[in-house]
Amino acid sequence: MEVVILPGSRQIGRMAADAVEALVRRKPDAVLGLATGSSPLPIYDELALRHEDRGLDFGRAHGFALDEYVGLPAGHPQSYREVIRKEFTDRVNIAPENVHSPDGTAADLPAACQYYEDAIKERGGIDLQILGVGTDGHIGFNEPGSSFASRTRIKTLIEQTRRDNARFFSSLADVPHHVITQGLGTIMDARHVVLVATGAQKAQAVRDFVEGPVAAICAASILQFHPHATILLDEAAASSLRLADYYRHAYDNKPDWQGL
Numbered sequence: 479m480e481v482v483i484l485p486g487s488r489q490i491g492r493m494a495a496d497a498v499e500a501l502v503r504r505k506p507d508a509v510l511g512l513a514t515g516s517s518p519l520p521i522y523d524e525l526a527l528r529h530e531d532r533g534l535d536f537g538r539a540h541g542f543a544l545d546e547y548v549g550l551p552a553g554h555p556q557s558y559r560e561v562i563r564k565e566f567t568d569r570v571n572i573a574p575e576n577v578h579s580p581d582g583t584a585a586d587l588p589a590a591c592q593y594y595e596d597a598i599k600e601r602g603g604i605d606l607q608i609l610g611v612g613t614d615g616h617i618g619f620n621e622p623g624s625s626f627a628s629r630t631r632i633k634t635l636i637e638q639t640r641r642d643n644a645r646f647f648s649s650l651a652d653v654p655h656h657v658i659t660q661g662l663g664t665i666m667d668a669r670h671v672v673l674v675a676t677g678a679q680k681a682q683a684v685r686d687f688v689e690g691p692v693a694a695i696c697a698a699s700i701l702q703f704h705p706h707a708t709i710l711l712d713e714a715a716a717s718s719l720r721l722a723d724y725y726r727h728a729y730d731n732k733p734d735w736q737g738l
């Protein structure tokens with residue numbers, strides 16, 4: 479796990495965008511794992527800018543959403559399919575048919591989950607998975623207690639997550655209770671994971687998953703087992719880390735050839 483502490487979300491967006499840009503230039507048909515929430519927005523802004531300014535080309539790339547609410551009708555502004563379309567894929571030249579998300583409207587949800595797993599596999603797996611983290615340490619919608627071996631499946635949201643996400647809806651009552659999320663096993667299969675977290679409200683979750691024990695009570699802690707996980711934090715999100723000075727020192731002295 480590499481922890482990089484940066485001054486703010488702008489710098490985080492740029493560094494994550496550097497990793498995506500390097501990947502897409504090296505492998506034009508790269509498969510990107512796309513997260514929602516507010517944390518990844520600066521990454522999408524930066525990628526849209528690079529597409530506009532320097533012609534960064536997503537023409538052959540694919541995108542797979544990390545998760546989706548169950549039961550929101552197609553086209554609902556808060557469905558993650560719509561959010562990803564609006565915040566990222568409509569702003570670059572990724573082909574709409576190459577952007578995939580779990581079908582939260584399916585009559586047969588387990589079949590839709592299996593279909594999604596198969597679709598990721600058919601594309602050769604995810605090259606770079608962008609992640610945020612919930613205040614309870616969830617990644618995707620893998621709430622505390624999620625199996626470390628889990629694949630894409632239905633989950634029930636914890637009340638805290640529904641409350642955290644209520645700001646995107648007109649009221650708490652409108653936030654769905656059920657979701658489909660890539661499993662922790664699915665996320666662990668991504669070749670590179672880039673998790674971004676900003677703000678003091680994330681400090682405890684960051685401390686728990688970076689430096690705490692690997693335990694299902696904090697789903698993101700499984701990333702300690704990932705061979706290539708990059709954790710990009712602002713000062714506030716990093717404020718409870720015991721080894722913050724060490725992470726700074728390691729990054730400041732990192733050999734250029736290592737890249738991200």
Ligand code: GLP
Binds near residue numbers: 515516517639
């Ligand atoms: C939701 C998403 C997660 C995201 C989390 C944090 O629960 N399913 O993928 O990481 O929110 O969101 P934010 O970045 O807005 O704090």
